[in-house]
Amino acid sequence: xxYEVFRQERKGQPFQHAGSLTAPNERFAEIYxxxxxxxxxxxxxxxxxxxxxxxxxxDFPDEFDLKYRRVDGYSIKTRLRxxxxxxxxxxxxxxx
Amino acid sequence: xxxxxxxxxxxxxxxxxxGWRNSEWTGIAPFLEEDVAFSSIAQNEIGHARALxxxxxxxxxxxxxxxxxxxxxxxxxxxxxxQLRRLEWARTIARHWLYETADEIRLAxxxxxxxxxxxxxxxxxxxxxxxxxxxxxxxIDRLLASGEGRARLNEAMDELWPYALGVLDDELRPELRRRxxxxxxxxxxxxxxxxxxxxxxxxxxxxxxxxxxxxxxxAGSQW
Numbered sequence: 550x551x552y553e554v555f556r557q558e559r560k561g562q563p564f565q566h567a568g569s570l571t572a573p574n575e576r577f578a579e580i581y582x583x584x585x586x587x588x589x590x591x592x593x594x595x596x597x598x599x600x601x602x603x604x605x606x607x608d609f610p611d612e613f614d615l616k617y618r619r620v621d622g623y624s625i626k627t628r629l630r631x632x633x634x635x636x637x638x639x640x641x642x643x644x645x
Numbered sequence: 646x647x648x649x650x651x652x653x654x655x656x657x658x659x660x661x662x663x664g665w666r667n668s669e670w671t672g673i674a675p676f677l678e679e680d681v682a683f684s685s686i687a688q689n690e691i692g693h694a695r696a697l698x699x700x701x702x703x704x705x706x707x708x709x710x711x712x713x714x715x716x717x718x719x720x721x722x723x724x725x726x727x728q729l730r731r732l733e734w735a736r737t738i739a740r741h742w743l744y745e746t747a748d749e750i751r752l753a754x755x756x757x758x759x760x761x762x763x764x765x766x767x768x769x770x771x772x773x774x775x776x777x778x779x780x781x782x783x784x785i786d787r788l789l790a791s792g793e794g795r796a797r798l799n800e801a802m803d804e805l806w807p808y809a810l811g812v813l814d815d816e817l818r819p820e821l822r823r824r825x826x827x828x829x830x831x832x833x834x835x836x837x838x839x840x841x842x843x844x845x846x847x848x849x850x851x852x853x854x855x856x857x858x859x860x861x862x863x864a865g866s867q868w
Contacts, residue, residue, distance in 0.1 A: 572678060577678075577783055580776070581678040581681070585678070
């Protein structure tokens with residue numbers, strides 16, 4: 550079985566994908582995850598997820614090019630600068 | 646040599662030589678994850694050896710490295726169980742379980758020692774050994790779960806049993822037998838323990854390899 554391993558570097562931080570490992574069952578996976586992702590004190594917690602339990606979504610149709618719905622379709626930089634100018638809070642290094 | 650030093654060196658030598666033997670699986674363990682785990686256990690054992698040698702060294706006015714590498718093979722006090730070489734996997738797991746179980750019994754006795762330094766280092770070692778025991782137990786379950794695994798494990802246990810008894814002093818042996826028989830669900834043979842003063846030829850070979858670099862470099866070399 551393949552297990553996906555997620556590790557948390559410090560308390561309160563999000564878990565991030567660390568890698569995967571092969572193990573015959575969860576007990577083996579726990580020991581192997583400890584050895585591979587925990588023995589150098591690099592993690593405060595680990596999540597082990599059987600790969601089969603992960604649902605993957607990888608199709609995101611965008612037939613009508615609605616780019617204003619995308620994060621990169623809306624430039625906030627210029628608007629933010631204008632708003633700061635109006636409010637008089639523009640930092641000197643931003644005015645360039 | 647005091648009884649205290651003798652005890653420290655016996656355990657340190659067990660851990661060093663077993664650590665060395667387990668490290669012989671690095672790169673060739675049954676699969677990658679096990680390779681990493683078993684190599685890590687081997688490193689831990691050698692770390693335990695260092696802590697114990699340091700206590701002995703303070704008493705003998707020497708250093709941990711000198712104790713680990715500058716004695717003659719016949720001066721090592723390790724049990725013959727840890728000297729055996731190139732065991733196939735089922736026997737490696739049998740030895741691993743037998744040693745870890747014997748070690749747990751021995752550490753429990755030493756943790757109760759009046760000597761605060763010895764009790765302290767034993768407690769520290771035991772906290773790390775807990776993970777080695779988890780590893781050994783999961784493998785025993787795995788082997789016991791199939792006909793072939795069970796047959797190979799049982800054969801290995803019978804073969805290694807007199808060696809396992811030799812790890813412990815007389816008074817602790819019945820506890821090892823009780824735990825092993827309960828774990829395997831069967832009786833183990835009556836056997837004469839293989840004592841610590843037996844040096845298998847394999848220990849000489851290991852020593853040659855282990856001390857080769859140290860012997861080749863002039864004393865006081867800096868690395």
